[in-house]
Amino acid sequence: MPVEEFVAGWISGAVGLVLGHPFDTVKLLGFFKGMSFPIASIAVVNSVLFGVYSNTLLLLTATSHQERRLQTPSYMHIFLAGCTGGFLQAYCLAPFDLIKVRLQNQTEPRAQLGSPRPRYLGPMHCAASIFREEGPRGLFRGAWTLTLRDTPTVGIYFITYEGLCHQYTPEGQNPSSATVLVAGGFAGIASWVAATPLDVIKSRMQMDGLRRKVYRGVLDCMVSSVRQEGLGVFFRGLTINSARAFPVNAVTFLSYEYLLRWWG
Numbered sequence: 001m002p003v004e005e006f007v008a009g010w011i012s013g014a015v016g017l018v019l020g021h022p023f024d025t026v027k028l029l030g031f032f033k034g035m036s037f038p039i040a041s042i043a044v045v046n047s048v049l050f051g052v053y054s055n056t057l058l059l060l061t062a063t064s065h066q067e068r069r070l071q072t073p074s075y076m077h078i079f080l081a082g083c084t085g086g087f088l089q090a091y092c093l094a095p096f097d098l099i100k101v102r103l104q105n106q107t108e109p110r111a112q113l114g115s116p117r118p119r120y121l122g123p124m125h126c127a128a129s130i131f132r133e134e135g136p137r138g139l140f141r142g143a144w145t146l147t148l149r150d151t152p153t154v155g156i157y158f159i160t161y162e163g164l165c166h167q168y169t170p171e172g173q174n175p176s177s178a179t180v181l182v183a184g185g186f187a188g189i190a191s192w193v194a195a196t197p198l199d200v201i202k203s204r205m206q207m208d209g210l211r212r213k214v215y216r217g218v219l220d221c222m223v224s225s226v227r228q229e230g231l232g233v234f235f236r237g238l239t240i241n242s243a244r245a246f247p248v249n250a251v252t253f254l255s256y257e258y259l260l261r262w263w264g
């Protein structure tokens with residue numbers, strides 16, 4: 001099993017992440033709150049995303065990353081491999097994403113003398129508290145919605161990337177850096193536009209049960225969100241998600257391609 005893709009996925013994900021983190025947090029308070037933790041978690045998550053994608057394509061088309069430039073796989077295969085990558089990465093991402101959402105939604109100041117103690121003191125404390133208060137399954141709260149969000153949208157992510165690269169690259173050549181940056185950026189935007197409605201629902205499911213349980217399930221969460229806030233609720237954060245997605249995924253794909261070429 002080619003492991004380079006896993007390693008390249010990890011490193012490129014970390015590069016993209018540093019760039020994207022302020023966008024992630026600006027929706028809330030505190031700019032670089034919780035930076036070190038996502039850096040560690042991206043090692044697992046992005047390497048699963050790219051590693052599973054590439055190895056699924058290898059299974060489906062019997063071509064390696066380099067050979068695929070000469071023999072472009074069908075969009076169906078690219079989509080299926082993307083969905084497989086998205087499905088598996090969602091499960092790895094679930095506990096990390098839950099902790100991120102819980103910490104970012106916590107707006108009490110850091111522990112200070114005289115002020116009330118925040119519920120979670122940091123990522124490890126947050127993980128331990130969830131485990132204690134909500135059980136081991138609590139760490140996977142919202143995982144199902146995350147899977148629904150990521151399975152098709154990672155398919156869209158890779159279709160957009162490969163499609164744009166193919167469009168602007170002469171037959172049999174590697175895409176130029178500019179092409180990779182633009183294709184990666186638009187792949188990020190396309191997948192985030194598609195992912196935003198379920199991203200809103202996912203975060204609500206992850207915050208549910210903290211004080212008392214409000215939703216009976218994903219569908220119930222969707223229906224009551226629309227009832228209370230209208231259809232616009234599904235587009236919450238769309239602009240910031242897209243603004244973040246372009247630079248993050250442009251550099252993610254650029255470093256991924258370069259690492260693979262360098263090792264290849």
Ligand SMILES: C[N+](C)(C)CCCC[C@H](N)C(=O)O
Binds near residue numbers: 013016157249
């Ligand atoms: C599927 N979905 C759109 C959610 C994410 C796909 C892109 C993954 C990238 N690490 C990022 O954070 O932008």
